[in-house]
Amino acid sequence: MNTRLYYYRLLLADGRTKTGISWFMVERDFSAQLWLERRHKAVVLALYRFPGWLNNILRFLGDLFSPTINTEDLSGLLRDLSLMLRSGIPIIDGLRTIAAEVRFGTSSGTASVATLLYEELEGGATVSQVFARHPDLFPEIVCNLVDIGNESGTLDRMFMEASSHLERISSMRRNAKRALIYPIFVFSAIIGAAAFWLYYVIPNLSELFRQLHAKMPPLTLSVIRFSEWLSANITLSLLIFLAIFIVPWLVFKYSKRARVRLYSVGHRLPISGVLLRTSGMAFLTEHLALLIRAGLDMAQSLKILERATNDEYYKESLGGIRSVIERGERLSVAMRTTERFPPLALRMIAVGEDTGTLDEQLEHLAAEYRRRLDHLISSLSEIIKPAVIILAGFLFIFIVVVLLLPVYDLIQQSMAIPGA
Numbered sequence: 001m002n003t004r005l006y007y008y009r010l011l012l013a014d015g016r017t018k019t020g021i022s023w024f025m026v027e028r029d030f031s032a033q034l035w036l037e038r039r040h041k042a043v044v045l046a047l048y049r050f051p052g053w054l055n056n057i058l059r060f061l062g063d064l065f066s067p068t069i070n071t072e073d074l075s076g077l078l079r080d081l082s083l084m085l086r087s088g089i090p091i092i093d094g095l096r097t098i099a100a101e102v103r104f105g106t107s108s109g110t111a112s113v114a115t116l117l118y119e120e121l122e123g124g125a126t127v128s129q130v131f132a133r134h135p136d137l138f139p140e141i142v143c144n145l146v147d148i149g150n151e152s153g154t155l156d157r158m159f160m161e162a163s164s165h166l167e168r169i170s171s172m173r174r175n176a177k178r179a180l181i182y183p184i185f186v187f188s189a190i191i192g193a194a195a196f197w198l199y200y201v202i203p204n205l206s207e208l209f210r211q212l213h214a215k216m217p218p219l220t221l222s223v224i225r226f227s228e229w230l231s232a233n234i235t236l237s238l239l240i241f242l243a244i245f246i247v248p249w250l251v252f253k254y255s256k257r258a259r260v261r262l263y264s265v266g267h268r269l270p271i272s273g274v275l276l277r278t279s280g281m282a283f284l285t286e287h288l289a290l291l292i293r294a295g296l297d298m299a300q301s302l303k304i305l306e307r308a309t310n311d312e313y314y315k316e317s318l319g320g321i322r323s324v325i326e327r328g329e330r331l332s333v334a335m336r337t338t339e340r341f342p343p344l345a346l347r348m349i350a351v352g353e354d355t356g357t358l359d360e361q362l363e364h365l366a367a368e369y370r371r372r373l374d375h376l377i378s379s380l381s382e383i384i385k386p387a388v389i390i391l392a393g394f395l396f397i398f399i400v401v402v403l404l405l406p407v408y409d410l411i412q413q414s415m416a417i418p419g420a
Contacts, residue, residue: 005050006032010042017045022123035124069109069137071173075166077110078142082159091155092121113137126150140308141165141287148294158294165290168370172282175374179381186388190395197399199234202227205403214406223402256312263313271380278376280311281345282369284318289362299325313340331358 006029010018018040033044069077077098084094095118099111120130128147131138138146142162149158206224209216216224230237251258266272287308291301299322306318317338324334332350335341345365352361 004032005054007046007048007050008032008036008044009046010036010040011045012040012042018042022119031124039122069113071166071170073110074113074138074142075163075170077113078159078163078166082156082163085156085159091127092118095121127155139166140304141290144291144296144304145294148296152295161290161294165286168286168366169283172279172370172373175377176279179377179384182381183384183388186392190392194395198227198230202403203231205406209406209410212410215409216406220402220406260312260316263311267313274376275373275380276311276313277342278369278373280309280314281342282366282373283309283311284314285345285362285366285369289359289366292362293359298331317341 005021007021008019012018029047029049032049033047036042036044036047080098081091081094084097085091089097095114098114099118101111116134117130120133121127125133128143128150131143131146135143142165145158145162146155149155202224206227252262263276266276284305287305288301291304292298296304302318302322302325306315306322309315309318317335317340320338321331321334324337325331330350330353332346332353335349336346348361348365349358352358
């Protein structure tokens, strides 16, 4: 069912007229007319459907300026909706209430998304259709849970499940970002200090050394030449510096082959391999447990999981597992054929399949891998701090040695006796 944009003019019960423009998810114009008459208790005087090409242009422009919401706020929105549905409040009234709470601490992003959902539900769309229409706001797993809840009449429970899931994912991301704050700050300070020395300090000192005829060793001459080249080619050097960071990011983002190779290499290296395996298993078991508990079959759950994961190493594995599952094999057997999953996970999944408690076993695995990931990030954070300090110390020593040697030669010249 397509969403169409309509212009309407209404005759209200008190004799006034009302005009407006709104989106409606209807197949026929008559359905939009009936909805307007029922909603406003009015007579439709005029109803005009905009052409399809204009619909597409306006929807594209709307997407550019559509509201955004972070994971924490989205989790809170879903939790509030779950609580209000459980108390008997209709979802439209609940969304209107959340949108009105912006004056009492609700974030503007949450209020904007609640308003967007409310308006589209008022336009005739179902809850599932509204969530599926905005993949930039709602992850696919949330859309699937909402769809299941809408069909089974358990929308309040699915909202709560989705909220708890987003909170756990957000917690893992937050811990990882917290571990990276210190090294990012130190490296930024190092880069800034190095740029200041190369662009300002070293060129001035090099001119002083030349005027005083100081003897400069090859290391100092190399650094001075490099500094002079940077000063003479500021634009080019900045472009090269940006390319060092931007080009790899673009290649990683738009080249699947590059991502596959990078993740494959990352899984084989000592430290990155442990990180990728632990975070990947936490992500996979968390999502799979949620999907199975929601009532999706295994093949469909794996298909959703394959689209949701960013790790190309596991994405490729999930495709192979799904094909084996569709031939009638069990999940544990299919996972064992890839030789990419740890024995602990395989054993617990097999037990879950034997006892009919697969979702519970996957939840236990997800909790264990989340605990391991938190411990691993904390340990790496403690290791990175002294390593970054040592690196900064080596850089400082290098700069001091480069500049100290010519100064030492000047001191020797000043202490020499003329004519000796």
